[in-house]
Amino acid sequence: MGKILGAYVSPHPPIIVEEIGRGEEKRAKKTLDGVKKLALDIKGESPSTIILVTPHGPLFSDAIAISYEDTLVGSFWNFGRPDLSFKFQNDKALVKDIVDRAAKEGITVAKIDKKFSYMYNDVDFHLDHGALVPLYFVNKEYMDYKLVHITYGLLSPTELYRFGTIIQEAVLASAERAVFIASGDLSHRLKEDAPAGYSPKGEVFDRKIVELFKNNDFEGIANFDLELAEAAGECGLRSFIVMSGFLDGFKKKTEVYSYEGPFGVGYCTAKVSVYEGGEDYKLLDKIKKAKKEKIISIREKEDEYVRLARQSLEYYIKYGEIMDLPKNLSEELLKNRSGVFVSLKKDSMLRGCIGTIEPTKENIAMEIIKNAVSAGVEDPRFLPVDESELDEIVYSVDVLKEPEKIDSIEELDVKKYGVIVSKGMRRGVLLPNLEGIETPEEQINIALKKAGISPDEDYSIERFEVERHI
Missing domain, CATH: 3.30.700.20 (Hypothetical protein ph0010; domain 1)
Incomplete structure (x- = not known):
């Protein structure tokens, strides 16, 4: 029987990678300290599998994407460092079970591999920076793991939450010891010179998300106002919703390690520890009822x-x-x-x-x-x-x-x-x-x-x- 060891929230700005930032990463010191602490935490847990959900792989409006090659590869070539390359063993047995379970629930999962890429020319099967930035720091501390690489789809929050519970079910039915990384930045609109321009709703979004984490309010994450999220120009909420589903039924304690927005984009790092829960901690029916x-x-x-x-x-x-x-x-x-x-x-x-x-x-x-x-x-x-x-x-x-x-x-x-x-x-x-x-x-x-x-x-x-x- 598999085991869920916990979950992590990680931002993914390539600028915090030393070889890319070239000194600029020091402007995000809190974030650097946070991701380094997450890496040490993961080393301490020694998972056999890391499940990572990112916004920046192949994104579909009606499906979730999951990497299906036996070996998963990627680099920071589009950030000027093709020499920073990575290779991971895909946990194919777990991936196949997730896909099968999702299909039975009517959730479409696209299996992204070279064949899929050849059929659809605009679909890249390589690992994206949303995955590589967190894993860059993990790999400095710990490398003895298989990877499951998922890109969330633009599905409803209820479907995303349900997909998270499907990942949990697949892990518990396996022999793996798994941690989950929810990769995502918060608002991209915190300053006038931010990537998406300025909006006062950016700060509102970030404050609410961080407070929900601090209060262990995962029902609040799953029911978050998507219109506010869109106005804030974020890319993490759906990762957080899938993570919330993955932890459904567990008692949870969240420790926010850091939050800052040095480049006009909000970065949050956090660890979610899990404990024995039960029916009182199962939120899917509550989420459906609230909707x-x-x-x-x-x-x-x-x-x-x-x-x-x-x-x-x-x-x-x-x-x-x-x-x-x-x-x-x-x-x-x-x-x-x-x-x-x-x-x-x-x-x-x-x-x-x-x-x-x-x-x-x-x-x-x-x-x-x-x-x-x-x-x-x-x-x-x-x-x-x-x-x-x-x-x-x-x-x-x-x-x-x-x-x-x-x-x-x-x-x-x-x-x-x-x-x-x-x-x-x-x-x-x-x-x-x-x-x-x-x-x-x-x-x-x-x-x-x-x-x-x-x-x-x-x-x-x-x-x-x-x-x-x-």
């Missing part, structure tokens, strides 16, 4: 705009046709005409958004019905919504006011105004007050990209306000 209660609460607060959007898509998915106008709609919906955008979210992540700048139907109600269905089944960025997803989707409806032409970007306000950029027949639209968009420059650049307009072209700008229903 269901949240949806019920949202449904109870729907106004008639949002309710009409939801009913429209649900009817179309179930019956394959557009529903008739419901009775008892307000005059506001039946007598007025306007452009309408309908947005769908699942687990706080966009699941579809389609809209019209100007009215195309006889009233707002018909506009909502048409665009709700289009958002669910015609948005080219996403697969059509499946009936099994309907109970998890959250809707919002934006009713557009008349656009007005403006002469300068200074006339924009990302919270108040949406933007339309135009050049000939090309048009790009972006709604106001979207998570993660902090400046008019960001707003314009995204709208231009959507329209296929170069920033160097002579384009026109319009702004508009919306009446948002959530």
Whole structure:
């Protein structure tokens, strides 16, 4: 029978690797001390297998990736040091069991090897820096282990947590003594010159995550606000959620070794020790229940705009046709005409958004019905919504006011105004007050990209306000 020895949180900035930082790593002294302490801790545990989850391997929206080559290799070539190369034995028996168990639970796992790489040219089967930075420090202290290398997918938190429990089940069914490393940086938006620019939500995100670790609140990690995480520009939350699932059922004690943000990116190091737990420490059912209660609460607060959007898509998915106008709609919906955008979210992540700048139907109600269905089944960025997803989707409806032409970007306000950029027949639209968009420059650049307009072209700008229903 296998044994779980504990888990670790590690950041992965290549700059803290001495050969890459060349002195700059000293600006992250707390982080350096933290990762070195983690390495010594792992040496003390002497695991036979290290399971590492990273954000920077092959990333899929609908699947988790797991390295499947017998030997796992990688280097820091893309950081100017190809001589810093690494080789690990893959724990293939454990990997195969994880894949099989995940398949039985309906969680897709992509097996990344050379064959997969040849079939999909943009998929790299080598180890990424999200894995290599933590393992660089581990290997200085301890090297007698096999590796399981996993890249989280953009799945729901509940699916990621469940996948973590699947890894736990596979370890306990094996003969391995395993530790888990959750690789991830916190906000990338702590300073004006940070990699993703500045957002005040970056500091909020980091403070909340560190406090959750200090309080051993892994249910809080699993139920964390994904919209706040997106606005903070982080890359660690999903690793932490998988780790939380891996530790499900154990009593846990977390020691945060360090936190700092010297380069505008938050770095946290921590150790999670595990002890005998039991049913009181199993959180998966609680997480599912909390998710269901949240949806019920949202449904109870729907106004008639949002309710009409939801009913429209649900009817179309179930019956394959557009529903008739419901009775008892307000005059506001039946007598007025306007452009309408309908947005769908699942687990706080966009699941579809389609809209019209100007009215195309006889009233707002018909506009909502048409665009709700289009958002669910015609948005080219996403697969059509499946009936099994309907109970998890959250809707919002934006009713557009008349656009007005403006002469300068200074006339924009990302919270108040949406933007339309135009050049000939090309048009790009972006709604106001979207998570993660902090400046008019960001707003314009995204709208231009959507329209296929170069920033160097002579384009026109319009702004508009919306009446948002959530």
